[in-house]
Amino acid sequence: FLLYLTASSIVGVATGKDAFPVTFIEYRAVVLSVLYYYYFFKLIKFDSDRAFATYAKFAFWFAVIALPYWAGSCIATHTLQRLRGFATEPAQFCLIILPAYYWYAYKFRTTRKHALEVTVFTLTVALSESSLGYVCTAIGALILLSGNRRHMFAAVTTVGTLLSAAYVMSPYVKPRIDQTLLAVTSDNDLTGSNLSTYTFVSNAIVTQQVLKESPLFGNGLGSHQV
Numbered sequence: 001f002l003l004y005l006t007a008s009s010i011v012g013v014a015t016g017k018d019a020f021p022v023t024f025i026e027y028r029a030v031v032l033s034v035l036y037y038y039y040f041f042k043l044i045k046f047d048s049d050r051a052f053a054t055y056a057k058f059a060f061w062f063a064v065i066a067l068p069y070w071a072g073s074c075i076a077t078h079t080l081q082r083l084r085g086f087a088t089e090p091a092q093f094c095l096i097i098l099p100a101y102y103w104y105a106y107k108f109r110t111t112r113k114h115a116l117e118v119t120v121f122t123l124t125v126a127l128s129e130s131s132l133g134y135v136c137t138a139i140g141a142l143i144l145l146s147g148n149r150r151h152m153f154a155a156v157t158t159v160g161t162l163l164s165a166a167y168v169m170s171p172y173v174k175p176r177i178d179q180t181l182l183a184v185t186s187d188n189d190l191t192g193s194n195l196s197t198y199t200f201v202s203n204a205i206v207t208q209q210v211l212k213e214s215p216l217f218g219n220g221l222g223s224h225q226v
Contacts, residue, residue, distance in 0.1 A: 003223060005031075005065075006027075008217045008218050008221070009027055009142050009220040011219075012028050012219040012221070012223045015219075016097065017169075017213065017219035017220065018219055018223040018226055019222065019226055022221075022222030022223075022226070023222040026221035029121050030221065031040060033108045033216075042139065052099075052103070054101055055100065059097045059100035059101075060097075060120065062085060063121055064084055064085070064123045066085025066093065066124055067083075067120075067123070067124065068128060069085055070083040070084075070123075070219065079095060082129045082130070083129075084128065085124070090130040091128075093124070093128055093133075094128055094132055094133030095168060097121060097125070098136050100117075101122075101140070104121065106138065109210055122130055122137075129174045130172075131166075131172070131177065131196065134163060134166050134173065138159045138163055141158075142155055143188060175194055179193045179197040180193075180200060183197055184201065190202065195216055206224055210223070
C-alpha cells in the first residue's frame with residue numbers, strides 16, 4: 001500500500017499535478033497512520049472482532065456523555081444547540097458513532113438486545129441535526145430491513161417520511177439539500193453555498209477530474225488542493 005502511494009505521489013509530482021511540499025506532509029501523515037494501525041493489529045493478533053467490540057463500547061459512552069454536554073451548552077447559550085459532544089462538529093460526531101449505531105441496531109433486530117444503546121444513538125443523531133447523520137441512518141435502516149421483503153415497503157415509507165420531516169422541520173437540513181440540488185443543476189455554481197454543499201460538490205468535481213486524468217495512479221497525495 002505504501003509503495004502504491006509512493007508511486008502515485010512520484011507520478012503526480014513528475015507530471016505537475018502535485019506539489020512536493022504538500023505531498024510530503026500528506027504522505028508523512030498517512031505513513032504514520034498505516035504503520036501505527038498495522039502494529040496495533042499485530043499486537044492484538046489481528047483480532048478485529050475484539051477491536052470493533054471495544055470501539056462500539058467507547059462509541060456508546062461517547063454518545064452518553066454528549067447528552068449532558070449538549071444540555072449544558074443549550075442552557076449556557078439560551079438557545080437550542082446542535083449536539084456534537086466532544087467532536088468538532090455534529091457531522092464528525094455522527095461519523096464517529098455511526099458504525100457502532102448500525103451494529104447495535106443489527107444486534108437489536110436479530111437478538112432483541114441492546115435497546116438502550118440503540119435508543120441513545122437514535123436520540124443523539126436526531127439532536128445533531130446532521131444531514132450526513134440522517135442520510136446514513138436512513139441507508140442503514142434500509143439495509144437492515146432489506147432481508148425481509150415484508151418489511152421493505154414499510155421501511156421505505158418510514159424512512160421517506162422521516163427524511164421528509166427532517167427536510168421540512170430542520171433549519172440545517174433544508175438549506176443543505178436545496179443548495180446542493182441548485183449547485184448540481186446549475187453547472188456546479190457554488191456561489192453563496194453553505195460549507196457542506198461546497199465540500200460535497202467540490203470534492204465530487206475534483207474526484208471526477210482525477211478519474212479522467214489518471215484513473216490508475218491518481219495525481220498523488222496532496223494533489224486535491226492543486
